[in-house]
Amino acid sequence: MEEMESRYHSMTCQAKSMYQLTCVCGHDANSHSQKQAAPSAQEQGQEGPIGVLTDAEDAGMWNVLQGVWIRKDGEDPATQQVKKAKRKEPIHCTAQRWRGPSGGLWAQLDAAKHSPGWVLIEGLFLRLVVIVVVVEIDVMLHQSRPWPWIWVAGAAAAACDRCLGPVTRKSLQDHLVSPEAVLSSEWLLASTLTVQVSRCAARRCQCSEHSSSEALHVGVFPEGGACIYSLDGDFRKFCEMWGSIGAVSLNFTIEGNTARHPEFEDDLTVWMFDEEVQHKGVKRKLSEVFNETKENVKYLPGITLPSHVKAEPDLQKAVMYADVLIWVLPHQFVARTVQNMGKIKDTCVSVSLIKGGLELEGGKLGLCSDLLRKLLGHEVGVLMGANVANEVAAGEFCEATLGIKDKKHQNTLVKLFDCKTFRVTAVDDIPGVELCGALKNVVALGAGFCDGLEYGGNTKAALIRIGLQEMKTFIRYFYPEVKDSTFLESCGVADLITTCFGGRNRKCAEAFVKAKGTKSWDQIEKELLGGQKLQGTLTAQEIWPVMQKHNLCDKLPMLTTIYQIAFEDRAPWAIVKLPSGMPTSAFHEDDGFFEKK
Numbered sequence: 351m352e353e354m355e356s357r358y359h360s361m362t363c364q365a366k367s368m369y370q371l372t373c374v375c376g377h378d379a380n381s382h383s384q385k386q387a388a389p390s391a392q393e394q395g396q397e398g399p400i401g402v403l404t405d406a407e408d409a410g411m412w413n414v415l416q417g418v419w420i421r422k423d424g425e426d427p428a429t430q431q432v433k434k435a436k437r438k439e440p441i442h443c444t445a446q447r448w449r450g451p452s453g454g455l456w457a458q459l460d461a462a463k464h465s466p467g468w469v470l471i472e473g474l475f476l477r478l479v480v481i482v483v484v485v486e487i488d489v490m491l492h493q494s495r496p497w498p499w500i501w502v503a504g505a506a507a508a509a510c511d512r513c514l515g516p517v518t519r520k521s522l523q524d525h526l527v528s529p530e531a532v533l534s535s536e537w538l539l540a541s542t543l544t545v546q547v548s549r550c551a552a553r554r555c556q557c558s559e560h561s562s563s564e565a566l567h568v569g570v571f572p573e574g575g576a577c578i579y580s581l582d583g584d585f586r587k588f589c590e591m592w593g594s595i596g597a598v599s600l601n602f603t604i605e606g607n608t609a610r611h612p613e614f615e616d617d618l619t620v621w622m623f624d625e626e627v628q629h630k631g632v633k634r635k636l637s638e639v640f641n642e643t644k645e646n647v648k649y650l651p652g653i654t655l656p657s658h659v660k661a662e663p664d665l666q667k668a669v670m671y672a673d674v675l676i677w678v679l680p681h682q683f684v685a686r687t688v689q690n691m692g693k694i695k696d697t698c699v700s701v702s703l704i705k706g707g708l709e710l711e712g713g714k715l716g717l718c719s720d721l722l723r724k725l726l727g728h729e730v731g732v733l734m735g736a737n738v739a740n741e742v743a744a745g746e747f748c749e750a751t752l753g754i755k756d757k758k759h760q761n762t763l764v765k766l767f768d769c770k771t772f773r774v775t776a777v778d779d780i781p782g783v784e785l786c787g788a789l790k791n792v793v794a795l796g797a798g799f800c801d802g803l804e805y806g807g808n809t810k811a812a813l814i815r816i817g818l819q820e821m822k823t824f825i826r827y828f829y830p831e832v833k834d835s836t837f838l839e840s841c842g843v844a845d846l847i848t849t850c851f852g853g854r855n856r857k858c859a860e861a862f863v864k865a866k867g868t869k870s871w872d873q874i875e876k877e878l879l880g881g882q883k884l885q886g887t888l889t890a891q892e893i894w895p896v897m898q899k900h901n902l903c904d905k906l907p908m909l910t911t912i913y914q915i916a917f918e919d920r921a922p923w924a925i926v927k928l929p930s931g932m933p934t935s936a937f938h939e940d941d942g943f944f945e946k947k
């Protein structure tokens with residue numbers, strides 16, 4: 351788990367500076383090294399007697415800023431065994447230093463605090479070392495792209511952006527070496543390869559701000575992982591650049607945000623459940639048409655998505671390198687999809703946009719995100735809100751609520767999703783967010799009945815209010831810890847309103863009433879949704895046995911009535927004949943809804 355966290359963390363831009371070894375006196379490794387005259391890159395490898403122990407000016411503590419340190423165990427620093435490990439606590443060193451054959455400077459661990467060993471405090475050729483586990487080498491090698499230096503190039507390009515504008519990845523790749531060369535290489539050889547990369551970056555960066563000596567060096571450990579060095583050790587600049595490589599392997603990013611945040615990779619892969627569609631009079635695969643036209647002609651016609659969004663019909667290929675899986679499919683397909691997914695990265699995190707999929711499990715109400723968490727074995731957050739798809743795709747302003755516990759993931763995911771037209775607020779209330787998303791679809795059926803009966807705005811507003819009240823009662827029954835404030839987020843009241851006015855559940859429920867019992871829900875779904883799926887009816891069926899089992903029907907008269915109209919032939923007008931004596935409001939000022947100071 352620690353390893354997983356470390357890997358994922360390393361891909362986050364928030365982790366920018368944390369792998370850096372810094373002396374606790376406040377200097378970073380670089381500033382220490384600048385106590386002496388800074389030699390050229392070529393000279394650095396020769397500085398100090400190779401393999402001879404020397405005394406530095408200071409013994410002391412070093413901080414591992416990016417959480418990972420490189421060490422050798424045992425008394426003898428000449429050992430070939432190099433280990434990477436996660437570490438948050440400072441490292442205590444003696445004043446003993448040892449310079450390895452490739453110029454790496456090792457400090458002896460203080461035996462009073464650690465088991466015998468050595469820690470790398472300066473990297474090859476340079477004054478400071480930054481070790482970053484970015485991507486596993488096998489992942490890089492099996493990418494359809496030519497070679498991992500694409501990612502390196504991404505960093506180099508970002509480094510040059512300020513002076514030259516974007517440098518294309520293609521042009522940088524021309525200078526790069528083959529992956530096989532690295533696989534067969536020793537770790538020291540990898541450092542030779544880095545020179546080629548840095549030359550490549552330097553050639554493209556000729557402004558006074560980025561001299562060639564500021565280029566990045568990137569090496570690859572034979573056992574996996576990448577190692578990034580800044581040549582002359584300008585730590586601040588390096589940190590800025592680090593952001594661009596740290597999360598650059600996020601395979602799934604939100605279009606638009608990739609342009610704003612260079613730390614996310616451009617590619618956005620969408621697993622597209624393949625089906626045949628008629629396109630310009632010819633039967634073709636949906637994914638093929640999408641990749642050609644960038645339009646999902648079946649599910650989101652009329653919207654052209656940017657060129658870096660790619661459809662992948664092969665589920666296993668689509669997910670195998672993803673760092674973030676974003677779940678947006680009707681909940682009835684979730685379990686089957688997970689079963690067919692094959693291997694995913696250990697460090698993956700999921701975000702579910704799925705509204706529905708509730709299940710009673712041993713008296714507890716299970717959520718779709720619980721199922722995903724159980725099947726996938728990794729962190730699952732939820733993103734819900736007033737987000738009718740075609741409006742979001744058209745770039746109209748809206749908000750969403752991210753429910754997630756883990757702060758590290760929260761920061762990255764907010765950055766991934768949040769933009770000017772899609773504002774994301776994070777809360778740590780997963781059940782509150784997710785259940786609001788699921789239940790509002792049932793209330794929307796009530797709003798649709800109301801429209802089918804051609805009642806006016808006041809009536810619908812009353813239904814929305816009562817619906818929100820019942821949502822809260824239901825949710826609190828199973829999850830008493832759910833916060834009142836969650837209902838005021840986009841996932842609560844806002845999603846309820848938009849769905850009751852513009853959603854598919856509303857639309858189908860209106861048609862259901864107008865058909866006066868002549869059409870089934872399946873028929874209406876087929877006629878009106880063109881292959882899309884209705885979630886509110888399924889969710890109503892999911893919660894009904896739960897409400898019965900827990901004697902909630904009396905407390906939830908509107909949800910009960912909606913179910914009875916939808917599935918038990920109750921007359922639609924019953925929606926406005928709710929029993930009297932219901933609580934007039936679940937939201938009194940004194941129950942915490944308006945959070946007290």
Ligand SMILES: NC(=O)C1=CN([C@@H]2O[C@H](COP(=O)(O)OP(=O)(O)OC[C@H]3O[C@@H](n4cnc5c(N)ncnc54)[C@H](O)[C@@H]3O)[C@@H](O)[C@H]2O)C=CC1
Binds near residue numbers: 680687882
């Ligand atoms: N459409 C919307 O406005 C929003 C939808 N959601 C939620 O996202 C989830 C998905 O909804 P939509 O994208 O609207 O889907 P949808 O209701 O339009 O259903 C069609 C989708 O299901 C996929 N599909 C069909 N058969 C499949 C199968 N056998 N296996 C896997 N996938 C299959 C199709 O490829 C297509 O992407 C739902 O839980 C919904 O509540 C959340 C926010 C907004």
Ligand SMILES: O=C(CO)COP(=O)(O)O
Binds near residue numbers: 737794848853856885
């Ligand atoms: O969830 C949605 C908007 O946030 C979409 O709602 P419908 O499924 O009712 O269209």
